[in-house]
Amino acid sequence: MSTTDQASLPSTTDTVPPGDIRSRLIDQWFPCATVDAAVGTPAGSGRSEKALFTWFASRPIAQARAAVLAALLPNKAVHHEDVRLTIEHGDASAQRRLREAIAAQYPAGRPVVLDVFSGRGIIPLEAARLGVTAVGTDLSPLATLAGRLLAEYPLRDWSAEPDLPLERPSDGEGLFGEDEPRLLQDVRMVLREVGERVAVAVSELYPRSSNGKFPWSYLWAVTIPCDNCKRRFPLIGSLVLRHPYQRTEDVGQALQLIVEDDAWRTTVVDGPPAQKPTFASATGKRGKSARCPFPTCGHMHTLESVKSIGHGGQYRDALLAVGEVLEGTRKTFRAPTEREFSVVETIDLSKLKPLSGLQASPDEAIPVGNNHTVRASAYGYRTYGELMNARQTVKFSATARVIQDVAAECVAAGISVEYATALAGYAAANLQRQLRLSTRGAKLRSHGSANGTAQNRAQVDHIFSDESKVSFNFDYVEAGPGDGPGTWYSVSESGLNALKKVMAESPVGRPGRFRRASAVALPFRDGSVDAVITDPPYYNMIDYADASDLFYVWLRRTLRELMPDLFDQPGSDGLQEKAEEIIVKNGNAPGEHRTRDFYEHMLSRAFSEARRVLRADGHLVVVFGHSDPDAWKRLLGALHDAGFIVTSSWPSRTETAVTGVASIKVTVTIGCRVAASHRPVATAVQADREVAERVKAAVREWDRDGFALTDQLMAAYGPAMEIYGRYRRILKPDGSQAELDRYLTLARTAVRDATALKLDQLPLETFDAPTRFAVFWQRLYARSDVPKGEARFLAQADNLRLEDLRGLLLTESKSGYKLRVDAPNTVTDKSSTFEVVRAMAAAWDQQATEGVAAVIAHSERPPTDVHLWAVVSEILAQLPTSDPVAKALTAVQRNAGAITNLAQRTAAELDPGKTDTQLSLSLNTEES
Structure with a gap:
């Protein structure tokens, strides 16, 4: 990996006369409808690219592509159709014409596109595919690695590298045929080699089944001593192993807990469960409790009591069942054998040799205050090594060691260090993706239904099923070293498919450049970047570093010597550095510095750095989404404080299409330019009038383009902020300065007023504010449930607080808010x-x-x-x-x-x- 430093960024500052601000597509046009349609397709969603490396807040390919094109292309309508074709279909001819149009804009050299919060690298990937100089920086070493795996290594030419010193498959068949690219072919070989070596290394701990194969999974449960009778019992949340399926006459399988004297054991029975789980919610009550299964006891333990047992160090793991693959892909379960019980009791983690100078079992402590993000810490688990059982630790330690060995053998055989590092990076990413399915948060996912009408596949549920929070379960699944859901080979296949897609869709791309750097201290020259296009952290939605430290401790043990720039400089606690992480931290950690004020201050600093490295005619494009108006106020305030004028804002309904679940539905692509150095002062009356006129003019354009009214409400921030940014100060009649909030509210009010809603020829503005709100809501949403964020934004248009409307005009449920038409109290x-x-x-x-x-x-x-x-x-x-x-x-x-x-x-x-x-x-x- 060649690092990107100040001198390596080509300067194109002489291509445009000083002070000539060139208009881009983003200032006047954005393919919102095209993006909305494309993010729901496999090609535009980004789901395949996501399979390369587990990271958070996935940016859809379609939205990233649109943002890059709109920021680089000149504001000419002739490009609109080619942009649509490129986003919708990846049309090669349209892409070629757009690349030529971009190149013509920068005759002195390729334009430089920088993403200062690059995450997994989706935005730099789309820039790199256009042949421009794409650079990504991120504070997280994991995100930086993700960018290299996605947008640098696949676009590099590795054809001159010698053959790998690994035995090729005897059948000579690859996953994708004989013509697969060199990198894809070699990554496939390395992943297979690592899987085979690890299986040999741990085979004594995983006895093979009677069919000669490794079991695909093992079901475990945490046990606790009963507070009353002192006998130990397992905490089982579900006894279902496999639902019935009528079409195949499969009656299903279930766990059965057998209690004998002072001991217990499990067996597997056909059919649905005949017992109740030992850890579940009582009928009619909220919150789970643990029930002692011994007939002479039956004591109920509250959740707090169960937690206190864990904090006292009294949890123990117990093996419950073993999953096998029979008749092709059919999954079945059985009780463990005596040998399977005995081998897990012989494991001694103290005998594991260190990895990269670190203890093989991660001893880094989970920081205090992470109960919200790393759920196991609320139950007494103190280190990241404790998030899995001892046998899992041995297997992952063996995997890390084998990856290091394979890389060393490649270098010894003449492979370049860069290529060996790239191959090791893909293998480490596979380890990371398996971690996602291999801790106490990974539970058995039994598809189907109790009545047997649905297909009954069995899988492993990943630890981020609740978005970016590391889940915890008392009963969990361990994947074996063979084949099946959650195993090394299963995860490898999805990663290889993702790599294939990236390479197939980047035939003329130029490798991106990625380095770890803070957004508030960019290592680039002044005026060296043509466009900063970025997707900043979403306020308090994701604890990026805390949620990914589980990955960091294992990848550091795997790649520390191969990638010292990423994994040899941890924070003082041995985890990712968080001093400059720009988020609002969830939880209540003592002395937490990542507060709302910290977020706004640091984001302003980051945008100031973006302004420093931008050329005078450069553009900043920010992709952002949040359900809280306060988050928007802080983002837009940070842009204003950093010296930017918002020129446009373009909403896209992207999130649910990408993630399946999301706390927001709409993200907005915001276009910005550097504010003029000498701006006038305006009165609030003048600015208010200009904002209202500008937004209403925009509404007429949006109506012609078919913009939904709900989207116009959010898009209105762009023209309102453009007026707001024209002035150095806006003064109210009393001489005080007008606040940003004033113009966010005015923008939405102007949209509503521009629709000229009338009730029996009476203008809507002649009604009282709650009635205006209710009528406008009914016109927009009728009786549908509306997410909290949209409800809050709509209330803003009439200077109302959502909290005051709850119960009065709105009802709240898990689905969101709904307008009341029943009788008031x-x-x-x-x-x-x-x-x-x-x-x-x-x-x-x-x-x-x-x-x-x-x-x-x-x-x-x-x-x-x-x-x-x-x-x-x-x-x-x-x-x-x-x-x-x-x-x-x-x-x-x-x-x-x-x-x-x-x-x-x-x-x-x-x-x-x-x-x-x-x-x-x-x-x-x-x-x-």
Whole structure:
């Protein structure tokens, strides 16, 4: 690996006259709809590339490709169709024309694209494929390695390297035929060699089954001593091993716990479980508890009691069942043999030889305050080595040692150190991907259903099933050294397929360059970069370093001597350095420095560094997504403080398509330019008017382009921030400076106003704020569940707090928020029009005309209030006719005259001196 230093970045500062700010596509256009469609396809999602190396916050290939193209291409409509073709289909002719157009923009040399938070390297990969100079930096050594494996090594020419000193497969067949590229062929050979050597090295610890093969898996459970009877028992969360499957007449299999005197053992039985798990939630109660299975005891242990037993060092591992592969790929389970029980009792980790000068079993402590991220630490596990059982530790230690041996043999045979290091890197990545399926967080995943109607495959669930949090389970799976889910060979196949795809789609690419560096101290010259395109850490969504330290401790033992620039300079605790990690840390660690203020300060410093290395006509493009408006405020504030003007923001609904689960649905590609050095001062009145006019003009363009209204609300930040950035200061009438929040809210309000919503010819802005919110929500989402982030953003448009709307106008569930159309709890003279109308619908069902009239009178509204009756019409227009609320309001409309007369009489009868006009409604408050 040749390092990227200041001198190695080509300078192209003379290609454009000083002060000439060149407009790019990103400033005026972005293929949002094309990206949205492409991220749901195998080619555009990035899922294949993700299989090379486990990392977090996967950036879809389609979005990264669009961001790179839009940042480098000139703002000419002639390129729009080629961009779409390239993103949708990878059209070779379109790609060639775009590469030529980019090259024409930079006649003095290739443009330089830098990603200062490169992660796994998706953005540099897309830049490298265009033939430009692509550079990626990341504070994490693991992320830096991921970038090299994805966007450097596959694009390099290794054809001059001698043959590997490894025996080729006797059948001469590769996974992808005879014409596979050199790197792909050699990585396949190395992975096979490592797998075979490790199987030999650990074969005594994994007795073969009667068919001569290694079992594919072993099911374990943690045991604890009962607080009451003191007898030890296993914590089993599920007794299902394999669900039944009617199509193949498979009745399924289950664990059975047999208790005899003071001992217990497990057996495997056909059919569904006949017992209840020993660790589960009690019927009707939240939270799990552990039940002693001995008939004379049955003591229940709370979760806190179970945790205290672990913190007391009393957990022990016990082998429960063994998984085998029969008849091709069919999985079955059996009870362990006596030999299988005995071999695991003979393991002594103290006899393992050190790896790269470090203890073979990772003794690095899990930092305090990581219960949220490394879940096992909440149960008393203190080191990363304790996250797996002793036999797993021996197998992974053997794997690390074999990878080192194979690399050394390659160098001794004349292979270059660089190529041997690259091959070892792919093998270490395979070790890392197997770790993802091989700790106490990896549980048995039995597909299918109890009624046998679904296919009943058995797999291993990975430890990041809850996004970036390292899971923990008391019952977990250990993969064997042979073949099957979670094994070395199974993981190898997916990694090789990913490498094949990267190479096949990069026929004319130029290798990227990756180095470990902090985003606040970039090792590059001033003005040496044409575009900084980056995907910064998402505020408090992911604890990148803490979540990946499990990988770091093992890869450091594997690659420390081969990649000293990445693995020979850990933090003081032996883990990844976190002093400059720009996140908001989850959890409550004492003295934690990664706070909200730290995030904003460091992000501003990072953007200031990006500004320093950018050319005067360069662009910064930021891809960001978060459900919390505060995160957006801090991001945009950091950009402004660093001296950038936001020129555009383009939303893409990318996250669920990539990850399957996500706490956000929309990410935004934000275009930025360096702010002019001498900017004027403006009044808030002037800036407010310009923002409203600019956003409304943009809305007209977005309407023509078919932008969804919900996406326009987020895209509005771009033009609003462009106006905000034009001025050095914006002064309010009292002389104070206008806050950023003012213009984020104004942007969304302008979108809503630009839609010119009217209720019975009454402009929406003439209604009270909660009613405006409710009506706009109903137009956007009807009765659908809305994620918390989108709900919070929508509330901002009317200067409302989501917390104040919960229960009043919205109901909350795990699926998100939904607009209430049922009866409110109370109605007062301060109730919104929308609430009064809901109360009118409920009152009709109970007291007909008289009830509705009473509601109107006690709300102190004129019975002929046009706003009141406009909302009645609006709710009716949005609800299906079969809805009970719609039926009630239809009757209210038909009897409007009678209701008006009754309401007038009721109001006249009320005591004029009465100050408490609240009407308590004894109505059914459940949602219709």
